[in-house]
Every structure is written in structure tokens, then in C-alpha cells.
Amino acid sequence: MQTTFTLNPFDLPKRWYNVLPDLPTPLDPPLHPGTREPLEPEALSGLFARECVRQEMSSDRWIDIPAPVLEAYRRWRPTPLVRAVHLERALETPAHIYFKYEGASPTGSHKTNTAVPQAYYNKLDGTRALATETGAGQWGSALSFACQLFGMDCTVFMVRSSFDQKPYRKAMMKLFGARVHASPSTETQAGRDALARDPETSGSLGLAISEAVEAALSGQGTKYSLGSVLNHVLLHQTVIGLEAELQMQEAGEAPDEIIACVGGGSNFGGLVLPFYRAARESRRPTRFVAVEPSVCPSLTKGEFRYDFGDMAKTTPLLRMHTLGHDYMPPPIHAGGLRYHGMAPIVSRLVADGVVEPVAYDQLCVFESAVLFARAEGIVPAPETAHAVHAAIESARECARAGTQKTILIGFSGHGHFDMGAYAAYLSGELENARTSAVQAGGPLAGARLYC
Amino acid sequence: MQTTFTLNPFDLPKRWYNVLPDLPTPLDPPLHPGTREPLEPEALSGLFARECVRQEMSSDRWIDIPAPVLEAYRRWRPTPLVRAVHLERALETPAHIYFKYEGASPTGSHKTNTAVPQAYYNKLDGTRALATETGAGQWGSALSFACQLFGMDCTVFMVRSSFDQKPYRKAMMKLFGARVHASPSTETQAGRDALARDPETSGSLGLAISEAVEAALSGQGTKYSLGSVLNHVLLHQTVIGLEAELQMQEAGEAPDEIIACVGGGSNFGGLVLPFYRAARESRRPTRFVAVEPSVCPSLTKGEFRYDFGDMAKTTPLLRMHTLGHDYMPPPIHAGGLRYHGMAPIVSRLVADGVVEPVAYDQLCVFESAVLFARAEGIVPAPETAHAVHAAIESARECARAGTQKTILIGFSGHGHFDMGAYAAYLSGELENARTSAVQAGGPLAGARLYC
Numbered sequence: 011m012q013t014t015f016t017l018n019p020f021d022l023p024k025r026w027y028n029v030l031p032d033l034p035t036p037l038d039p040p041l042h043p044g045t046r047e048p049l050e051p052e053a054l055s056g057l058f059a060r061e062c063v064r065q066e067m068s069s070d071r072w073i074d075i076p077a078p079v080l081e082a083y084r085r086w087r088p089t090p091l092v093r094a095v096h097l098e099r100a101l102e103t104p105a106h107i108y109f110k111y112e113g114a115s116p117t118g119s120h121k122t123n124t125a126v127p128q129a130y131y132n133k134l135d136g137t138r139a140l141a142t143e144t145g146a147g148q149w150g151s152a153l154s155f156a157c158q159l160f161g162m163d164c165t166v167f168m169v170r171s172s173f174d175q176k177p178y179r180k181a182m183m184k185l186f187g188a189r190v191h192a193s194p195s196t197e198t199q200a201g202r203d204a205l206a207r208d209p210e211t212s213g214s215l216g217l218a219i220s221e222a223v224e225a226a227l228s229g230q231g232t233k234y235s236l237g238s239v240l241n242h243v244l245l246h247q248t249v250i251g252l253e254a255e256l257q258m259q260e261a262g263e264a265p266d267e268i269i270a271c272v273g274g275g276s277n278f279g280g281l282v283l284p285f286y287r288a289a290r291e292s293r294r295p296t297r298f299v300a301v302e303p304s305v306c307p308s309l310t311k312g313e314f315r316y317d318f319g320d321m322a323k324t325t326p327l328l329r330m331h332t333l334g335h336d337y338m339p340p341p342i343h344a345g346g347l348r349y350h351g352m353a354p355i356v357s358r359l360v361a362d363g364v365v366e367p368v369a370y371d372q373l374c375v376f377e378s379a380v381l382f383a384r385a386e387g388i389v390p391a392p393e394t395a396h397a398v399h400a401a402i403e404s405a406r407e408c409a410r411a412g413t414q415k416t417i418l419i420g421f422s423g424h425g426h427f428d429m430g431a432y433a434a435y436l437s438g439e440l441e442n443a444r445t446s447a448v449q450a451g452g453p454l455a456g457a458r459l460y461c
Numbered sequence: 462m463q464t465t466f467t468l469n470p471f472d473l474p475k476r477w478y479n480v481l482p483d484l485p486t487p488l489d490p491p492l493h494p495g496t497r498e499p500l501e502p503e504a505l506s507g508l509f510a511r512e513c514v515r516q517e518m519s520s521d522r523w524i525d526i527p528a529p530v531l532e533a534y535r536r537w538r539p540t541p542l543v544r545a546v547h548l549e550r551a552l553e554t555p556a557h558i559y560f561k562y563e564g565a566s567p568t569g570s571h572k573t574n575t576a577v578p579q580a581y582y583n584k585l586d587g588t589r590a591l592a593t594e595t596g597a598g599q600w601g602s603a604l605s606f607a608c609q610l611f612g613m614d615c616t617v618f619m620v621r622s623s624f625d626q627k628p629y630r631k632a633m634m635k636l637f638g639a640r641v642h643a644s645p646s647t648e649t650q651a652g653r654d655a656l657a658r659d660p661e662t663s664g665s666l667g668l669a670i671s672e673a674v675e676a677a678l679s680g681q682g683t684k685y686s687l688g689s690v691l692n693h694v695l696l697h698q699t700v701i702g703l704e705a706e707l708q709m710q711e712a713g714e715a716p717d718e719i720i721a722c723v724g725g726g727s728n729f730g731g732l733v734l735p736f737y738r739a740a741r742e743s744r745r746p747t748r749f750v751a752v753e754p755s756v757c758p759s760l761t762k763g764e765f766r767y768d769f770g771d772m773a774k775t776t777p778l779l780r781m782h783t784l785g786h787d788y789m790p791p792p793i794h795a796g797g798l799r800y801h802g803m804a805p806i807v808s809r810l811v812a813d814g815v816v817e818p819v820a821y822d823q824l825c826v827f828e829s830a831v832l833f834a835r836a837e838g839i840v841p842a843p844e845t846a847h848a849v850h851a852a853i854e855s856a857r858e859c860a861r862a863g864t865q866k867t868i869l870i871g872f873s874g875h876g877h878f879d880m881g882a883y884a885a886y887l888s889g890e891l892e893n894a895r896t897s898a899v900q901a902g903g904p905l906a907g908a909r910l911y912c
Contacts (some may be wrong), residue, residue, distance in 0.1 A: 012470070012537055019465060073651075084465055085543075085838060092536075096610075114565045116838030118877070149756050155838050178629075178880030184887050185880075309806055383636055387536060387567030387606050426569070426877035427631035431637075 013095050015257040016086035022080065023252040025072040026245045029208030029283045029355060030292065034362045035189060037126045037354050041316060049326050057226060057234045058242075059131035065242040073245065075127070075238065082126045082159060083160045086115040087249065091257035094419075097385040098405070106263060107401060109419040110254045110281060111388070112125065117381035118392065119423030120277050121152030121237055124246035128235045129156035129331065138231030139163035141217030145273065146172050147179025148394065148423055149237030165229075165352035166211040167221040167347065169194040169199075170213035171341030193218035200322040212341045215273075215349040216295075220322030233361040237272025239319060239328070239353045247280020253429065254418065256286050263416045267295060267404060270420030271396040272300040272309065272367070273346045273355030283355075298365045299404075301396040303375075304442075306339040308332055308429040309360050309367030314374050330357040341437060342372050344392035344442075368400060371442045375399045376435040379425070389425040389432070397421070464546050466708040468539035473531065474703040477696045480734045480806060483522065483741065486815045488692075488805050489780040492767060500777050503870070508677060508685045509693075510582035524580070524696065533577045533610060537566040539702065542626040542708035545870075548836040556715060556859040558852060560870040561705045561732060562839070568633065570842065570874030571728050572603030572688055575697035579686045580607035589682030590614035594669030597623050597796030597844065598630025598723065599874055600688030605637035616680075618644040618652075618672040621664035622792030630878045635778065644669035651675050651773040663792045666724075666800040671773030689725025690770060690779070692805045698731020698896040705869065706735050713779035714867045716747060718855060721871030722847040723751040723760065723818070724797045726804030732871040734806075749816045750855075751807060754826075755893075757790040759783060759803045760811050760818030768802060781808040793823050794882035794891075797845035819851060819897065822893045826850045827886040830876070842853065842874040843882055 030037065031291045039048040054063045074085070112120035132140060140157055143166070150166035157164035166188050173180060173192040183293050191197050193213045194204035200220035204211060213215075219236070226234035236243060237393030258264060266422075268285055270278040282298045289296040290339060302309055308331045317332035319325035330352045333339075337350040352360075359365040379395035381402065382388070390398050401419045425432065426429040434440045481488065484855040490499040505514045516524060525535070563571035583591060591608055594617070595601030601617035603752045609616035618638050624631060624643040630699040634641050644664045645652035651671035655662060662668075668689070677685035687694060709716060719736055740747040753760055759782045770776035781803045788801040791896035803811075810816040823843075830846035832853065833839070841849050852870045859866050876883065885891040 014470060016467060019463070019467060037603060080738060158835050159838070177884065178877070181880040181884035181887070182840065185831060185840065185883050186838075187835060384609050384638060387610070387637075389633065389636065425878075428606035428630070429632040429878075432636050433628065436632070 013093040015259055016262045017092040017253060019084060020257060021425045022083060022088050023075070023249050024080065025074050025285050027248040027287060028068055028071055028073055029253060029287065030241065031069050032287055032363065033355070033358055035358060035360055041327040043318065043323055043326055043386040046327065049400050050345065057223065059128065059135050059137065061131040061134070062128060075128060076212045079127045079130050083249065086122070088253045089114060091254055091261065093261065094386055099383040100381065101405050102407060103405040103409040104412065104414045104416060105405040106416045107405055108258070108261065108265070108417070108421065109421040110250060111421045111436060113388065113421065113424035116155050117148065117151035119148040119152065120247060120250060120280060121279065122155060123249055124237065124243045124276065125152035125156035126159065127160060127246050129153065129160045132233055133160040133162060137162065137233045139165065139229060141222045141225040141229060142235045142237065143167045143215060143222040143234055144237070145159060145169050145215050145348055146391070147176050147183070148346055148391070148428065150188065150190065150397065150422065151179060151182045151186065153235055153237065154183040157188065158186045164188040165225055166190045167195060169193055169215060169218050169345060172212065172345040175343065175430060176427050193221050193229035195221060197221065198224040210444055211338070214321065214338050216321040216335055220324055223320060223324050236263055238276040239351065241355060243276045244279035244283065244353055244355055247276045248283050250280040250420070251282060251284035254281060258418070264294065265418035266415045267297040268300060268418045269299040269301060269397045269400045269404070271347060271358060271393050272302050272352065272421060273349050273393060275356035277420055278421040279353055279355055299400055300360070300365050300367045301400045302367060303342055303344055303347050303367050304369040304371050305342055305398060306333065306348050307369040308350060310369045312383035313418045314357055314361050319351060328354050330354045331360065334383045343428060344396060346393040347396065362395045370396055370399055373440060373442045376440060379433065380393060390421065391423040391425045392428050392431055394422045464544040466542040466711045468708055469702060470535065470539065472707060473534060474526070474540050474700050475531065476525050478699040478703060478735050478738060479519055479522055479696050480523055480737065481692065482520050482739055484806070484809055485815065486809060488809055488898035489862060491780040494769065494774055494777055497778065500650055508674065510579065510586050510588065510684060511723055512582040512585070513579060513693045514814065516696055517691060520568055527581060530578045530581050534700065537573070538566060539704045540840060542705055542712065543838055548833055551832065552853065552856050552860060554856040554860040555863065555865045556856040556891060557867045558856055558870065559712065559716070559719065559868065560872040561701060561707070562872045564872060567606050568602035568829040569877060570599040570603065571698060571701060571731060572600045573606060574700055575688065575694045575727065576607035576729065577610065578605035578697050580604065580611045580613060584611040588613065588684045590616065590680060591686045592616045592673045592676040592680060593686045593688065594618045594665050594666060594673045595688070596620050596799055598878065599629050601639065601641065602630060602633045602637065604686055604688065605634040607637035608639065609637045615639040615640045616676055616842040618646060618669040620644055620666060620669050621662065623796040626881060627878055635660045635814065635903060638657065638855050639760060646672060649675040662789070665772065665789050667772040667786055670771035671775055674771060674775050678824055682903065689727040690802065692806060695730035695804055698727045699734050701731040702733060702735035706739060706891065709869065715745065716869035717866045718748040718750060718819065719869045720752060720848045720852045720855070722798060722844045723753050723803065723807060724800050724844060726807035728871055728873040730804055730806055732895065740799065750851055751816050752809070752817045752851045753800050753820045754793055754795055754847065755820040755822050756793055756819040757784065757799050759801060761820045765808055765812050770802060779805050781805045782811065794879060795847060797844040821847060821850055824891060824893050827891060829853045831886065840876040840883070841872065843879050845873045869875045
């Protein structure tokens with residue numbers, strides 16, 4: 011039985027899929043942080059490459075992937091789709107479980123899919139350097155790699171908790187020539203303010219974004235680059251889902267459930283949006299499950315409203331699910347999921363009942379990750395492990411109910427830089443983080459912590 | 462231009478290539494460690510699976526790969542052959558540089574190619590557990606994975622210097638269910654003796670082998686498994702070279718130079734032997750370059766004679782290039798190359814002038830590894846980096862002389878578990894290790910340290 015579907019290299023998609031014209035409800039416009047008026051595209055051009063701004067608001071359903079980006083994609087794409095037969099056997103489930111494996115990219119995750127076009131479009135604009143933030147380090151590594159590819163400087167503000175937990179991610183960014191600061195840093199006003207408030211803070215993505223935006227606005231020829239949340243980022247990631255559609259056809263199956271983790275939403279959107287389009291056209295019922303950590307439950311417990319993308323309130327306001335721009339999640343190992351907000355596209359689809367969110371605790375997520383690694387021989391990143399856990403729960407339910415189902419997991423990245431977390435889990439030292447908000451009767455009190 | 466050659470999954474070789482009938486000079490037989498008489502196959506069966514012993518002495522040119530092993534191979538094979546065009550551009554060389562990438566296997570190196578069949582053949586024999594040693598941890602991870610796959614226990618003796626340098630490799634082995642001991646350990650007589658001699662010793666592969674052999678011989682239903690050196694190990698690795706031959710044909714080129722690192726010789730043999738056969742048949746001149754660390758220079762400075770495979774003199778004697786079974790290499794980061802001996806097949810080919818050995822210092826090796834990573838976006842393991850460095854030197858020579866050449870690198874594994882070494886290199890803290898033998902007028906005095 012064939013279990014790996016690689017696609018012919020020449021079947022690499024030549025266009026990204028833009029979901030904006032196909033959404034059930036149009037997105038609310040981003041608002042200017044000062045005036046709170048709908049934002050003109052020019053206002054974004056100070057921060058982002060021109061083509062990224064154009065894509066952010068485009069109504070074209072298909073957008074061509076530029077030749078130099080395709081050439082770079084060919085270094086690791088198409089990525090394999092794998093039927094997890096060993097996991098199925100271990101679970102004794104009638105479900106068919108597939109995973110789309112993004113771990114073999116140069117930096118080990120899906121993030122390079124958007125890092126490369128963002129660096130390329132900036133290069134076209136004559137940008138000299140990019141500044142960004144990173145949670146777990148996957149986005150920072152990816153952008154460092156992409157900047158290296160096009161000969162640009164790169165500065166990364168890495169959330170303090172990950173900076174301390176993942177020294178090897180930091181080393182990888184430096185290897186690709188980037189400058190890396192622990193965030194909050196003393197490099198920016200936003201960082202200095204945060205350190206003044208709490209010198210011991212473990213940081214957050216929202217704060218690191220503030221620092222990167224400030225560094226971009228104050229740097230010569232420097233622009234800002236965001237690894238998730240925005241429409242153009244999800245657009246670039248659709249290469250994942252477009253490939254997976256072809257590969258599922260090759261496998262002769264159609265997914266009943268597509269499960270991916272959500273931090274900012276780009277990995278989820280990248281896999282799900284092309285399938286959403288196909289399901290919409292064929293009216294085939296498909297469940298789209300977004301998995302988040304129970305301690306940063308923006309979709310399951312946040313409000314759907316306008317909020318800032320960053321802590322210092324320097325970014326445009328986006329209508330999205332949010333825990334509040336000053337929310338500080340505890341330092342769980344899935345650093346890439348520690349974001350207070352969510353991609354407006356994903357938020358919209360949740361609000362419209364298309365996407366189902368679910369939240370899980372760290373400990374049960376690692377338990378499933380170990381089960382997956384032992385069965386399939388591939389170690390999931392802690393972020394990816396959230397999707398793996400949800401899929402395993404679903405496959406177990408199939409076993410209990412005796413129903414067949416085809417499940418597709420978005421396998422966003424490998425966990426080679428997270429072995430410290432696995433070592434802690436295996437030695438029984440890992441604990442479920444609890445937010446002070448949950449513990450102290452804050453806004454999350456009563457949040458159900460699934461396991 | 463196509464730069465990645467993946468092969469159709471159905472072109473995965475169905476047979477391994479056994480070089481024994483094609484060697485210019487037959488191998489000298491292994492000798493019994495006690496009697497020093499040529500060893501009967503039965504004598505090896507106490508240690509190894511029966512089929513491995515049969516393969517060790519087989520004169521069949523082709524040996525079928527069993528279906529369950531093929532099925533496991535399909536999880537990561539065929540591995541890609543990549544034309545390193547970005548590296549070529551960075552070097553401004555007319556040379557064409559290809560690399561055969563083994564880094565996307567479940568544990569990140571070529572080692573799973575032999576771990577899986579060794580575990581499988583042992584399972585057929587009814588073996589309950591395997592014991593082994595590991596240097597850098599790549600072999601230990603691979604065997605842990607393979608044992609997990611076939612439901613067997615696994616105990617790994619990990620050379621102390623790597624045990625301390627690479628905690629994440631250790632975590633990976635535990636993740637796959639293995640027990641891991643730092644070697645020398647207190648678990649065996651060989652380990653206790655070594656600790657009594659020098660409690661601060663950083664260990665060696667030769668000593669860790671003694672511990673694993675002792676554990677296998679004293680364990681219930683336990684056999685021993687070796688990750689390199691022996692004929693059957695090189696046999697299993699020929700799947701690399703057989704694929705690469707097809708892929709080079711797809712690329713429309715033939716390699717003038719094939720370069721791989723050598724520790725025990727299996728990665729080198731796996732890539733080179735099928736090309737050796739083809740070159741022999743076509744009489745096409747091909748250089749086969751074996752790259753070793755200057756502080757463990759078995760091929761360039763060792764003697765070609767009978768020696769023990771381990772420090773405690775419990776293994777059969779093999780005729781090979783050796784630095785002496787009690788040689789203790791300094792703790793360089795390329796832990797997989799810290800072995801006093803060499804595969805008898807590789808030794809024979811060096812003695813017969815077919816293979817050219819060369820040795821390099823750690824610092825220049827890391828310099829080239831960083832250059833490669835920045836150009837190609839893939840981080841080489843420190844072992845692999847030795848081959849990368851030799852290839853870069855050769856490509857630079859092509860640029861100086863204005864000659865074209867096609868170079869094929871054996872890219873044995875990624876360096877995701879070696880980022881600590883890269884961090885040390887990038888911060889200027891890495892030094893060239895020196896053997897006391899070189900420094901103090903010992904047997905290696907006058908050894909040329911290339912860079």
C-alpha cells in the first residue's frame with residue numbers, strides 16, 4: 011500500500027489561492043491605530059512591501075507565484091503527504107489519518123512558505139533590512155533564511171521565554187546571519203517600557219511585534235515582516251493546501267476532517283482554505299478544526315472585536331478573536347501559539363460557523379506527540395502536537411463508535427529544537443501551565459481545560 | 462533548471478549491492494579474539510542476527526531487501542539528490558556540485574538505512590532486545606527508532622563527550638523508548654575498569670562498543686548491533702549509492718569525484734560502492750575521497766593491520782586501518798568520526814589505491830559548513846561538514862584552475878542537534894582539538910593538519 015504521496019516536482023502549484031472573494035461574509039477593514047478610520051493601502055506601505063499590501067486587499071481569487079519564489083520553493087516543495095498507518099494501527103482505529111509534512115523545509119516548518127515571498131517582494135522594493143518578532147523561533151529562522159537568500163539584513167526579536175528555552179533556534183538564526191534580541195529588549199522604547207513594568211517578564215508575541223515594528227520604523231531602509239495573522243501571509247501558505255488537495259486525490263480519498271493548530275492562523279489557513287473552497291463548491295461536508303492551547307484560547311474564549319495586533323498599540327486594529335492586546339500567556343513550550351489575537355480570515359470563518367475551534371492542555375498534547383513519534387518516527391513540534399492530539403482524539407472516537415473517517419493533519423513542523431521539552435515531559439517534569447486569568451477568576455475563569 | 466532529483470517512489474532499489482565479489486583484493490578474514498584463528502560464522506551468531514552474519518560473508522553480488530524493510534524505507538526514501546547551485550554561485554566555481562541528502566530520515570541521518578534491517582533480522586530470530594553504542598547519537602537514535610518499529614527493547618551506550626554535548630539526541634533516544642547510558646558507565650565491567658583508570662575520561666567509540674557487547678552477551682535474549690564498520694552494514698547503506706546513480710543519470714551527469722566523511726565507513730561505503738562498481742565496469746576514472754578529522758586520522762595516519770574493534774578486546778580482530786584499539790580521540794563535535802578503526806572494505810580500497818583519504822581540522826570544517834548552510838539553507842551535521850569542506854576545497858581548486866568537474870557529496874545528516882557546536886563556532890569559542898599523541902611526539906607526531 012502506498013503511504014507517501016510526494017507529487018511530481020512539476021505539479022508544484024504556480025498560483026496561491028486568495029480566499030477573500032469566497033468568504034461567506036466580507037472581512038471588516040483594518041483601522042488606523044490613531045484615527046480608527048478604515049486604513050488606506052498607502053498607510054501600510056511604510057511597514058510592508060508594496061506587493062504584500064496589494065495582496066492583503068486583493069479580490070483576485072488566484073495570484074501568481076513569482077518565478078524566483080517558485081525556484082526557492084523547489085528546494086523543499088512539494089512536501090510529502092503521508093498516511094499515518096502506524097499511528098492508525100497503534101490506535102486500532104478504523105479512521106484513515108493523513109498528515110501533510112512541512113518539517114523538511116530548510117528551517118523545519120511551514121514558515122519558509124511566506125518568508126521567501128515576503129523577502130523577495132521587499133528586495134524588489136529595494137528594502138535593505140527586515141525586522142520581525144518570533145515566538146518559538148520557527149518564524150525567525152525562516153525569515154533569517156529568506157533574507158540570507160536575497161542578501162538582506164535581518165533583525166529578530168525573540169520572545170524571552172523561547173529565547174531561554176530554545177538556544178538552538180537562536181543559533182540557527184545567527185547561522186543564517188540574523189541579529190537576535192530577547193524580547194523585551196533594551197533596543198526599543200516598547201521593550202524598555204515592558205522591562206520597567208516587569209523586569210522578570212517572559213515576554214509575549216504581542217510585545218515582540220511592538221519591538222519589531224518600532225525597529226522597522228526607525229531603521230534606515232528597514233521594513234517589517236509578519237509571520238502570520240495577515241491575509242497575505244495566509245495567501246502564501248495556501249501552497250500547502252493546494253498541494254495536499256492533489257495528493258489526497260492521488261491517495262483516492264477526501265478528508266472528512268482537517269485539523270491544524272492555530273497561533274496566528276497561517277498554518278491553519280494555508281492548509282484549510284483550498285479545501286474550504288473545494289468543499290464550498292462541491293457542498294461536501296468537511297469539518298475544519300482549529301486547535302489552540304488552553305492557556306491562550308483566543309478562538310474558544312476570546313472576543314470577536316477590533317483589537318491591536320501588538321501590545322504597544324502601534325499596529326492597525328484588526329477585527330479578530332482576541333484575549334486583549336495586553337494578554338501575557340504563560341510560557342508553554344508551543345511558543346508559536348502564544349498570541350493574543352488571530353488571523354481575521356480564521357476569526358471570520360469561526361464566527362460564521364465554518365471553522366470549529368478547540369483548546370487543549372500542554373500535558374495531554376505531549377502525551378499524544380510521544381505516541382505519534384513512536385508510531386511514525388517523526389517528532390512533532392509542540393505547536394504541531396496540538397493538531398496531532400486533536401486528530402488522535404477524533405480517531406479514538408472513531409474506534410469507540412466504529413465509524414470510518416478520513417482525517418488530515420496539518421503537520422506544521424518538526425520538534426528537533428524542542429527536545430528539551432520532550433526530555434522534561436518524559437522525565438515527568440512538565441506541567442500544565444495555568445494562566446493567572448484562569449486561576450484568579452479573571453476573564454478566562456471557568457475555561458474548560460480539555461484533555 | 463531542475464536542481465532536485467527525487468526519483469519515483471517505485472524506483473526505490475529492491476536489492477542491496479554487495480561489493481565483496483568485486484573487490485580488487487579479497488578481504489582478510491576476521492580472527493577470533495582468543496585463538497586468533499579465522500572466525501567461523503557460528504562464532505558471530507552469538508552477537509548478531511543470523512542473516513546479518515550470512516550477509517557479512519556473502520559472495521552474492523545482489524541481496525534482496527525484505528518487504529518489511531522496503532516498507533519502512535518508503536517512509537523517507539528515495540532521498541533527494543540536490544544540485545547545490547547556490548553554493549556553486551557563492552564559490553564562483555565552474556564545478557557542478559551535487560549532494561545526496563540523507564537528513565530527512567526519521568532520525569536525521571543515513572543510520573536508519575541499516576538500523577531497520579538489523580532490527581528486522583533480529584526480530585525474525587526472536588531477539589528480545591538490542592544493545593549498541595553511539596558516538597554523536599545518530600546511530601543510537603536510529604536503532605532506538607528501528608527497535609520501536611519492531612517492538613524490541615534497546616539499550617544505548619553513548620560516548621560521554623557526546624552525552625554531555627548533545628542532550629537532545631539523548632532525549633530523542635528516550636522518546637523512542639531506549640535506555641541510554643553515558644559511556645563509560647557503571648553498568649559493565651569494561652566501563653567500570655575505564656572509570657577506575659580515568660574517572661574524567663570523555664570516552665570513545667571503542668570503549669562504548671566494549672560496553673554494548675558485554676551488555677549483549679550478558680543480557681537475556683539480547684543481541685548486539687553495530688552501526689558501521691562491518692560488511693553487512695555497508696551493504697545496507699548501498700541503497701544510498703544505488704539511488705544516487707539513478708538520480709545522477711536523471712540529472713544527465715556522471716560524478717568525477719565522490720566525497721563522503723568516514724568514521725566507521727558505512728556512510729562512505731553506502732554512497733561510493735555502487736559507483737565504484739559502475740566505474741570499474743565502464744573504466745571511467747572517478748575519484749573516491751574519504752574525509753576524516755585530523756585528530757582521528759585512521760586512514761591517513763593509521764596502520765593497515767589486524768586490530769580489535771573495541772577497547773576491551775572482546776570483538777573479533779579485523780584487518781583495517783587503525784590508530785590502535787586504545788586510542789582516545791579528543792572530544793571534537795563530529796562524534797560520529799571518533800573511531801580508532803575503519804571498515805575493512807574501505808581500508809582495503811585505500812590500500813589498493815582506489816579510495817583517497819584526506820584529513821581536516823574542525824575549525825575549517827565548520828567554516829565550510831556555515832558557508833554551505835548560508836548558501837543552501839541546510840545545516841550539515843559536523844560529520845557531514847567534513848565532506849562538505851573537502852568538496853568546497855575541490856570546487857575552489859576548479860575555480861582557480863578554470864576546470865569543470867562534477868562533484869558528488871554524501872550528505873549523511875542534518876545538524877539540528879549540533880546547533881550548540883555552531884553557536885560556539887559563530888561566537889569564536891570553538892577550537893581545533895589536538896591529540897596528545899600529536900602534541901607530545903606520540904605516534905601521530907608530524908601529522909599534517911590540513912585546512
